[in-house]
Amino acid sequence: MQLQFVGCGDAFGSGGRYNTCFHVTGNSVNFLIDCGASSLPALKRLDIARNEIDLVLITHFHGDHFAGLPFLLLDAQFGRRSRPLVIAGPEGIETRLPQVMEVMFEHSSRTKPKFELSIVTLHPEQPRRLGEVNVTPYPVVHGESGGPFLGYRIEAEERVIAYSADTEWTEALIPLGRDADLFIAEAYNYDKIVKNHLSLSTLEAHLSEIGPKRLILTHMSDDMLGRLDSLRHMTASDGMVVEL
Numbered sequence: 001m002q003l004q005f006v007g008c009g010d011a012f013g014s015g016g017r018y019n020t021c022f023h024v025t026g027n028s029v030n031f032l033i034d035c036g037a038s039s040l041p042a043l044k045r046l047d048i049a050r051n052e053i054d055l056v057l058i059t060h061f062h063g064d065h066f067a068g069l070p071f072l073l074l075d076a077q078f079g080r081r082s083r084p085l086v087i088a089g090p091e092g093i094e095t096r097l098p099q100v101m102e103v104m105f106e107h108s109s110r111t112k113p114k115f116e117l118s119i120v121t122l123h124p125e126q127p128r129r130l131g132e133v134n135v136t137p138y139p140v141v142h143g144e145s146g147g148p149f150l151g152y153r154i155e156a157e158e159r160v161i162a163y164s165a166d167t168e169w170t171e172a173l174i175p176l177g178r179d180a181d182l183f184i185a186e187a188y189n190y191d192k193i194v195k196n197h198l199s200l201s202t203l204e205a206h207l208s209e210i211g212p213k214r215l216i217l218t219h220m221s222d223d224m225l226g227r228l229d230s231l232r233h234m235t236a237s238d239g240m241v242v243e244l
């Protein structure tokens with residue numbers, strides 16, 4: 001199995017990075033984690049076959065994680081997709097998705113896709129099997145609007161991928177990431193503590209409790225991007241591939 005960072009940027013495109021979107025492929029799985037506004041061009045730039053993606057997991061409804069879906073769905077419609085697609089995310093996704101589609105492309109939510117489209121609601125700490133992917137959502141802490149906010153512990157092909165999503169420090173990150181083969185964690189700032197986001201210094205203080213086999217930092221602001229050369233941790237970059 002492999003994970004490719006299609007986009008690992010923050011909401012502001014810091015460093016010219018695309019919005020959050022990770023692509024996981026293996027013998028039996030092909031899915032995306034988040035689909036931010038710029039994800040369709042980012043997927044095309046990497047020549048990723050969109051119509052082979054079976055599942056999109058959405059962590060929350062901020063545009064840099066969610067607003068790529070209308071583009072992805074329109075691309076599927078015009079790209080003659082026939083394969084079923086599952087989109088899973090926090091409570092409210094079944095109303096948020098048509099809303100964002102209508103804002104971006106009027107009437108698009110009322111056009112029936114030529115492929116089977118299923119929208120699945122995920123609930124905190126209720127594991128769910130979606131095809132060959134087992135996902136356990138954890139509640140994370142990321143402000144008042146754009147939620148509910150979920151981080152994911154994903155099991156597939158005997159590997160565990162954990163993703164913090166956007167969050168300030170919460171104890172939920174411990175079971176979410178514990179012993180994971182790959183823990184992708186937000187590191188928005190280096191040591192400045194802000195509400196709703198995680199700084200690297202806070203993450204480091206808890207890292208031994210989480211104990212991931214591999215850690216990769218993502219969703220970095222200019223503060224972090226200016227320090228890439230001096231960091232002790234692996235950092236994501238757009239297009240980077242991780243073998244699992």
Ligand SMILES: [Zn+2]
Pocket residue numbers: 010011020062064065166219
């Ligand atoms: Zn974000």
Ligand SMILES: [Zn+2]
Pocket residue numbers: 060062065142146166
């Ligand atoms: Zn966010």
